[in-house]
Amino acid sequence: MRERLAQFAAARDWGPFHTSKNLAAALSVEAGELLEIFQWLTPEQAASVMSDPDSAHRVRDEVADVLAYLLQFCTAVGVDPLTALAAKIERNELRFPVPGAARDVNSDVGDQPV
Amino acid sequence: MRERLAQFAAARDWGPFHTSKNLAAALSVEAGELLEIFQWLTPEQAASVMSDPDSAHRVRDEVADVLAYLLQFCTAVGVDPLTALAAKIERNELRFPVPGAARDVNSDVGDQPV
Amino acid sequence: MRERLAQFAAARDWGPFHTSKNLAAALSVEAGELLEIFQWLTPEQAASVMSDPDSAHRVRDEVADVLAYLLQFCTAVGVDPLTALAAKIERNELRFPVPGAARDVNSDVGDQPV
Amino acid sequence: MRERLAQFAAARDWGPFHTSKNLAAALSVEAGELLEIFQWLTPEQAASVMSDPDSAHRVRDEVADVLAYLLQFCTAVGVDPLTALAAKIERNELRFPVPGAARDVNSDVGDQPV
Numbered sequence: 134m135r136e137r138l139a140q141f142a143a144a145r146d147w148g149p150f151h152t153s154k155n156l157a158a159a160l161s162v163e164a165g166e167l168l169e170i171f172q173w174l175t176p177e178q179a180a181s182v183m184s185d186p187d188s189a190h191r192v193r194d195e196v197a198d199v200l201a202y203l204l205q206f207c208t209a210v211g212v213d214p215l216t217a218l219a220a221k222i223e224r225n226e227l228r229f230p231v232p233g234a235a236r237d238v239n240s241d242v243g244d245q246p247v
Numbered sequence: 248m249r250e251r252l253a254q255f256a257a258a259r260d261w262g263p264f265h266t267s268k269n270l271a272a273a274l275s276v277e278a279g280e281l282l283e284i285f286q287w288l289t290p291e292q293a294a295s296v297m298s299d300p301d302s303a304h305r306v307r308d309e310v311a312d313v314l315a316y317l318l319q320f321c322t323a324v325g326v327d328p329l330t331a332l333a334a335k336i337e338r339n340e341l342r343f344p345v346p347g348a349a350r351d352v353n354s355d356v357g358d359q360p361v
Numbered sequence: 362m363r364e365r366l367a368q369f370a371a372a373r374d375w376g377p378f379h380t381s382k383n384l385a386a387a388l389s390v391e392a393g394e395l396l397e398i399f400q401w402l403t404p405e406q407a408a409s410v411m412s413d414p415d416s417a418h419r420v421r422d423e424v425a426d427v428l429a430y431l432l433q434f435c436t437a438v439g440v441d442p443l444t445a446l447a448a449k450i451e452r453n454e455l456r457f458p459v460p461g462a463a464r465d466v467n468s469d470v471g472d473q474p475v
Numbered sequence: 476m477r478e479r480l481a482q483f484a485a486a487r488d489w490g491p492f493h494t495s496k497n498l499a500a501a502l503s504v505e506a507g508e509l510l511e512i513f514q515w516l517t518p519e520q521a522a523s524v525m526s527d528p529d530s531a532h533r534v535r536d537e538v539a540d541v542l543a544y545l546l547q548f549c550t551a552v553g554v555d556p557l558t559a560l561a562a563k564i565e566r567n568e569l570r571f572p573v574p575g576a577a578r579d580v581n582s583d584v585g586d587q588p589v
């Protein structure tokens with residue numbers, strides 16, 4: 134998939150624009166467009182967003198954009214995203230052991246790991 | 248990988264927080280953190296960001312976060328990200344044929360497809 | 362306030378970093394940090410975020426960052442933000458007249474004007 | 476200006492959508508749209524973005540959106556943005572005194588204060 138994206142971009146001479154910085158900006162912009170679909174929805178409305186064909190199409194379209202720029206960014210910086218994720222999960226399994234202490238939502242604001 | 252993430256989250260009772268809306272927000276936040284690494288860099292500095300071990304670690308860490316929330320979002324809405332991307336590339340190959348008409352950067356501001 | 366910010370930045374030789382593009386990126390990053398405070402909160406928890414002193418401090422801090430970068434961006438591109446907002450409100454008052462046609466939330470997804 | 480925005484929104488029954496969390500998301504989305512204008516531009520192209528009438532209009536329009544949501548967010552949480560910014564500048568003047576130690580760009584990645 135990353136190769137196909139690279140060919141697609143190379144065939145159109147986009148290389149010079151696709152610096153790591155520009156791709157990081159584009160990734161952030163596309164993630165914002167995905168969020169835009171949800172920004173005014175109540176939790177209940179958000180839960181049924183895929184039952185509307187137009188919204189479902191937009192969601193799939195923005196997911197594709199986010200993934201495309203993430204993969205192109207990774208190619209630009211030479212990072213394998215699945216390896217990076219596996220390494221992070223291992224670190225988090227140490228930091229956030231499963232046990233059972235009740236979670237305190239407030240202490241987690243903005244700090245929940247993946 | 249998506250299963251492992253789902254197990255990791257389920258074991259920690261994060262299900263109730265991981266609504267599609269919250270995950271879209273988290274994805275956007277993490278994409279912002281990736282961009283933060285690059286925000287003050289010149290194009291030249293950005294090109295060598297991976298040669299500094301600390302910056303390289305931060306990049307891999309944020310890539311992992313973005314991918315993790317993207318996958319969890321996809322699970323929440325029932326979208327297969329690779330299928331969505333393949334469909335988008337096919338649409339774009341029709342919209343942006345390879346040929347040779349000179350591209351006008353200005354007309355493309357903010358509108359470059361993946 | 363914009364002058365004070367400009368002096369603050371100039372005294373520290375930040376001019377070369379504070380290009381319009383970098384400031385737009387920084388503004389987006391800071392808006393993400395503000396959103397981060399809310400990303401896992403239910404609507405009810407979000408409504409009482411200011412009753413926790415630590416959260417309240419974070420909110421004020423991120424608001425300050427967003428405003429600071431917005432003002433610095435405006436200085437960099439020569440835009441008066443209040444004039445821009447007044448012009449937009451006038452356009453919207455024409456586009457979205459007050460009357461009474463029932464609003465359809467779904468048709469508004471991601472498209473609500475300010 | 477904040478009153479006029481509040482009246483504009485209230486007259487259109489948008490109150491229920493304009494929770495602090497939704498407004499923080501909307502602010503982040505609009506900041507992304509502003510960044511979108513710059514994402515593929517070189518530093519040189521970015522510097523002359525206002526000389527193109529269409530781009531200049533887009534910039535003013537997105538600045539207005541960002542400011543509008545920032546002000547509405549501040550109303551929702553009861554924060555005065557100028558007071559918050561003044562407090563932050565005072566803290567930063569202590570943290571980043573003017574003097575002369577050469578700044579090391581790398582040590583500042585992503586950590587430059589306003």
